[in-house]
Every structure is written in structure tokens, then in C-alpha cells.
Amino acid sequence: MQGQPLEYSHWITLRSLIYVLCAWFCYLGSGLGEVSWRPFRQLALLNFGYVMRYVAFVMGISALLLVGCDQVPSSEPKRPIVWRAAPLHVQSAGVAALQARLEGAVLAEAPLYGQESKQQLIQNSKGVFDQVTVHSSANMMLVEGEVFALLARLGYSRRMVKEAAGLFVVDYVKSHDSTISAVFREVKGKAGIKSQAVFTWQRGG
Numbered sequence: 001m002q003g004q005p006l007e008y009s010h011w012i013t014l015r016s017l018i019y020v021l022c023a024w025f026c027y028l029g030s031g032l033g034e035v036s037w038r039p040f041r042q043l044a045l046l047n048f049g050y051v052m053r054y055v056a057f058v059m060g061i062s063a064l065l066l067v068g069c070d071q072v073p074s075s076e077p078k079r080p081i082v083w084r085a086a087p088l089h090v091q092s093a094g095v096a097a098l099q100a101r102l103e104g105a106v107l108a109e110a111p112l113y114g115q116e117s118k119q120q121l122i123q124n125s126k127g128v129f130d131q132v133t134v135h136s137s138a139n140m141m142l143v144e145g146e147v148f149a150l151l152a153r154l155g156y157s158r159r160m161v162k163e164a165a166g167l168f169v170v171d172y173v174k175s176h177d178s179t180i181s182a183v184f185r186e187v188k189g190k191a192g193i194k195s196q197a198v199f200t201w202q203r204g205g
Helices: 004-030 039-046 048-071 092-099 104-108 140-152
Strands: 114-124 129-136 157-164 167-173 180-186 193-202
Touching: 004 180, 048 157, 092 104, 092 129, 092 140, 092 180, 104 114, 140 157, 140 193
Parallel strands: none
Antiparallel strands: 114 129, 129 193, 157 167, 167 180, 180 193
């Protein structure tokens, strides 16, 4: 159903029905049909509520029909859903935090007191690894304590690998994140340098 003529004819029919019903009940209520129309007037008055409900029902149905006639199907085609997957390689939070601490001006801040750092790439049968070597004017346990405090805030735990005089080897581990291996050594006979720390982690986790 579409177009103006059908909608207009619906309203004309509905309005005419309402006018006829109103005129009918006004005539019966005025007493003009007291003699000849008395049986019909009594019947109409008794069923007035039912008639009005019928009128309301007819108006509701007509309104729904008119609304349906105005709806025009959309010509715009439906667009397919586009799913975007997360990147396959997301940088480790622990590695990112450690790299930020071992670079630039923050390297020399207490208690790390880093003097220099060197980064290199290592490739062997186990994979590809990043390795950062840091020299510090602080002793090796102070350096280790600073690194562990940084990683512990991100959920890492410390797993002891080896401990000896002047040597401390640990792995910093966290579920679903990169393992960071660290070797701390005492340095003697080098001016201004007391310790060396070597950090290694595998690329891509």
C-alpha cells in the first residue's frame, strides 16, 4: 500500500463513521425518537461502552494501516561487519619498562647509577634475543634490587638461577609475558665502575 489516495480515503471513511455515530447518539439522547426509536435507544445506551471500544479499535487499526503505507523500503545495501584483530606481536610490558629504565638520562639516576649501556642482537638455535649490558657505579645487589622492584610492580617474580661470590644470576618471570634473564657481576680495577648487569630476553616473547 502506498500513495496519497489510499491514505486520504482511509481518513475520509474513519471520519465519516465517527460523524455518523456521534449524530446517532445525539439524536437518541435528545429524546426526539422517544416513541418510535425507544427500543433502539435503550439498546444503544446499554451498549454504549462496547460501541465506543469498537470505535477505538477501528481507529487504532486504521492508524496502523496508514503508518504501514508510508514506510518505504531502504535501498541502501547492508554493510558487512568488519572484524579487526589485535596485532600478533605485542611488546612485553616488562621489556618495555626495563628498556625505558636503561636508556637516556634515567640510566644515571639513583639507585641504578648507570654509566653506560650497550644493546646487541643475538641469534642462535634457540631463537633471536635482545641483550643489554649496563655498567654502574653502584654495587651489583643495589642494581638488582632496583630492577626487581621495577618488574615486581608489573607482576614479575624472581627465580634464582645461580649465586656465588661476585655473581648473581636470576630469571624474572611472569605468566603470558617475556622472561628476562639477568646476570649481575662485580667489577674490579675499573675506575668509577663497580658492577655490570647483562639483561637478555627473546624477541617476540
